[in-house]
Amino acid sequence: MTKRFALGIFDDEDVLLHAVENVREAGVKIYEVFTPFPIHGIDDALGIERSRLPIAAFFFGLTGLCFALWLQIYTLGFDWPMIIGGKPHIALPAFIPVSFELTVFFCCHGMVITFYTISKLYPRWKTPVLDVRSTDDKFVMAIEVNENTDMVKLSQLLRDNGASEVNQKEMSKF
Amino acid sequence: MQHVSPVREPLVTGGKTYHDVTQDVCRQVEAAPNVRWMAALSVALVLLGVFFYSVYRTLWYGIGEWGLNKTVGWAWDITNFVWWVGIGHAGTLISAVLLLFRQKWRTSINRAAEAMTIFAVICAAMFPVLHMGRPWLAYWVFPFQNTFGSLWVNFNSPLLWDVFAISTYFTVSLVFWYTGLVPDFATIRDRAKGPIAKVAYSLLSMGWKGSAKHWSRYETVSLILAGVSTPLVLSVHTIVSMDFATSVVPGWHTTIFPPYFVAGAIFSGFAMVLTLMLITRVVFKLEDYITIEHIALMNKIMMVTGSIVGVAYITEFFIAWYSQVEFEQYAFINRATGPYWWAYWSMMTCNVITPQLVWIRRVRYSIPLTFILSIIVNIGMWFERFVIIVTSLHRDYLPSSWVMFSPSIIDIGIYVGTIGLFFTLFLLFAKFFPVINMAEVKSVLKYTVDNGPTYTGHDPHHAPTTHQPSTHGVPASAPVNYDKHD
Numbered sequence: 001m002t003k004r005f006a007l008g009i010f011d012d013e014d015v016l017l018h019a020v021e022n023v024r025e026a027g028v029k030i031y032e033v034f035t036p037f038p039i040h041g042i043d044d045a046l047g048i049e050r051s052r053l054p055i056a057a058f059f060f061g062l063t064g065l066c067f068a069l070w071l072q073i074y075t076l077g078f079d080w081p082m083i084i085g086g087k088p089h090i091a092l093p094a095f096i097p098v099s100f101e102l103t104v105f106f107c108c109h110g111m112v113i114t115f116y117t118i119s120k121l122y123p124r125w126k127t128p129v130l131d132v133r134s135t136d137d138k139f140v141m142a143i144e145v146n147e148n149t150d151m152v153k154l155s156q157l158l159r160d161n162g163a164s165e166v167n168q169k170e171m172s173k174f
Numbered sequence: 175m176q177h178v179s180p181v182r183e184p185l186v187t188g189g190k191t192y193h194d195v196t197q198d199v200c201r202q203v204e205a206a207p208n209v210r211w212m213a214a215l216s217v218a219l220v221l222l223g224v225f226f227y228s229v230y231r232t233l234w235y236g237i238g239e240w241g242l243n244k245t246v247g248w249a250w251d252i253t254n255f256v257w258w259v260g261i262g263h264a265g266t267l268i269s270a271v272l273l274l275f276r277q278k279w280r281t282s283i284n285r286a287a288e289a290m291t292i293f294a295v296i297c298a299a300m301f302p303v304l305h306m307g308r309p310w311l312a313y314w315v316f317p318f319q320n321t322f323g324s325l326w327v328n329f330n331s332p333l334l335w336d337v338f339a340i341s342t343y344f345t346v347s348l349v350f351w352y353t354g355l356v357p358d359f360a361t362i363r364d365r366a367k368g369p370i371a372k373v374a375y376s377l378l379s380m381g382w383k384g385s386a387k388h389w390s391r392y393e394t395v396s397l398i399l400a401g402v403s404t405p406l407v408l409s410v411h412t413i414v415s416m417d418f419a420t421s422v423v424p425g426w427h428t429t430i431f432p433p434y435f436v437a438g439a440i441f442s443g444f445a446m447v448l449t450l451m452l453i454t455r456v457v458f459k460l461e462d463y464i465t466i467e468h469i470a471l472m473n474k475i476m477m478v479t480g481s482i483v484g485v486a487y488i489t490e491f492f493i494a495w496y497s498q499v500e501f502e503q504y505a506f507i508n509r510a511t512g513p514y515w516w517a518y519w520s521m522m523t524c525n526v527i528t529p530q531l532v533w534i535r536r537v538r539y540s541i542p543l544t545f546i547l548s549i550i551v552n553i554g555m556w557f558e559r560f561v562i563i564v565t566s567l568h569r570d571y572l573p574s575s576w577v578m579f580s581p582s583i584i585d586i587g588i589y590v591g592t593i594g595l596f597f598t599l600f601l602l603f604a605k606f607f608p609v610i611n612m613a614e615v616k617s618v619l620k621y622t623v624d625n626g627p628t629y630t631g632h633d634p635h636h637a638p639t640t641h642q643p644s645t646h647g648v649p650a651s652a653p654v655n656y657d658k659h660d
Contacts, residue, residue, distance in 0.1 A: 013620075036192060036361070037617040038389040048387055051394045061402075071317060075326035084330050097335040097413055104406050105342040108399060112349045115395045119388050121356070121380040125373055132364040135357070135384055137192035137616075 008158035019161035034134035064106025188462035225591020258298035264443025265291030270403035425505035425566030434486035441479035445551035480529025524554020
């Protein structure tokens with residue numbers, strides 16, 4: 001399905017930030033904003049909810065800790081108990097390092113895999129972008145439009161809010 | 175919110191715009207390899223050849239090719255292992271600890287320092303794996319049941335802790351580094367002209383488009399990775415030190431080892447970062463990003479950690495005397511005055527005296543002196559590990575088994591070879607990957623261009639001057655606000 005976008009191109013992140021607020025106030029729905037680097041405060045301006053990745057990370061870490069403790073207690077305490085250096089089979093203080101490392105291992109990898117999955121980031125042969133300058137030095141505000149949209153009015157709104165250019169682009173798969 | 179003092183030095187000099195950052199960093203990725211890079215790579219490849227030959231000898235003829243003997247069963251292999259792991263620690267310190275402390279200057283060096291971490295850990299891993307004798311059975315270190323029944327690995331052993339620590343450290347550093355690279359790969363992808371480059375960087379960039387939602391998640395992920403990498407990096411060298419500290423060998427069996435090793439690791443790591451950065455900034459013309467201020471700041475960290483190491487040396491000696499344990503006392507007297515006195519005093523000179531020179535401002539801000547210091551520290555830290563390992567072992571409880579250790583040509587070959595491996599990987603990284611994190615540098619650029627004082631050149635004593643808000647990059651209408659970022 002082909003989608004049409006109006007693209008407001010901005011040169012500065014502070015101008016963009018105010019434009020985002022004003023455009024949303026004017027009742028226009030912003031499809032997405034593309035920027036070359038993270039901009040502080042844009043989450044609130046766009047109404048992006050705070051990510052719940054930290055909660056996921058915590059539970060991944062907890063899983064790692066439980067797995068590590070189970071692994072060590074089960075193997076050395078029950079499956080094949082051996083006396084090593086006269087110490088008890090289940091020597092908890094000696095299990096701390098491996099438990100810590102596996103907690104970190106599960107926490108990091110679980111969180112990073114979740115991040116790539118929910119963001120739909122995976123290797124692609126071709127990556128279509130709305131404006132190639134959005135990964136260089138331009139800040140791009142994309143607004144989805146159709147035949148009924150008053151482009152003159154929208155274009156004026158974006159320009160009034162500091163856009164240096166307003167373009168239109170069609171994307172077949174986006 | 176963070177207030178940036180107007181007298182603070184700018185993080186990036188030369189009045190760069192966002193586009194300039196992209197241009198300057200992408201230049202060497204897009205251009206044909208230059209002669210200096212090719213020359214450096216050839217040298218590295220020759221050393222890599224030495225590495226492969228030495229590994230072939232070790233695998234084909236066995237560990238007898240090394241200089242180890244019955245008394246000194248651990249020597250260059252473990253020395254080099256600890257040395258390389260230690261070097262790696264500076265990368266994580268810069269990318270994780272300095273992120274948590276909101277040290278913005280790390281943005282232009284963290285990418286290369288993290289790459290250094292990964293390559294150093296790869297080099298380090300070679301030594302324990304080769305010392306196994308049969309590296310194709312290296313997976314036996316992981317908790318698999320053996321073929322005869324369910325005999326498991328020994329979770330009480332510090333050597334096994336090392337397996338978990340190094341594996342976790344390597345993989346976590348790798349994903350941290352790669353996740354940071356994704357937005358910059360997208361930048362290169364969108365500029366790429368050739369069909370191969372387009373496909374290659376499209377695959378590497380994982381379809382990154384820089385949407386606000388992705389950036390929000392990306393920042394969360396970076397912060398949490400930094401938060402868990404910080405205790406991780408401390409745990410790794412703590413566990414490495416426990417390889418020694420949990421034994422009963424005099425000279426090894428000390429509680430001071432974990433903090434002492436961690437400080438030493440950061441010390442040697444920053445020395446290596448300085449060595450690499452001083453070369454990189456000149457070869458790739460990045461003097462505006464890796465400024466003299468960066469070098470001075472890294473020198474200061476080297477001074478602090480070097481002083482901690484110095485105090486640790488003296489404390490060890492004092493405790494040996496204070497403990498009144500005869501064997502402990504002998505181990506230390508033997509270190510300083512025994513047959514390996516030259517190794518001990520090389521270590522003391524390089525690691526205790528050298529970092530103290532950094533107190534002098536002229537030394538801290540001098541590029542040639544910093545380069546020399548960083549090399550001396552790397553040598554000194556290699557000797558530290560050699561002293562701890564070989565001089566503690568070579569005279570054991572039974573005087574009839576006292577020996578000296580001398581490395582074989584294969585020992586030397588593997589060590590020199592890993593340096594070749596390291597530089598091969600680093601040079602390939604520097605050519606094909608962006609050596610500076612463009613996205614992060616752009617995010618700290620604005621207030622340093624507009625709100626910072628003008629950088630007046632190479633004189634570090636210059637007075638801060640006010641100047642007109644520059645017109646390039648930022649429209650004059652843009653509100654200038656110190657509190658805008660962060």
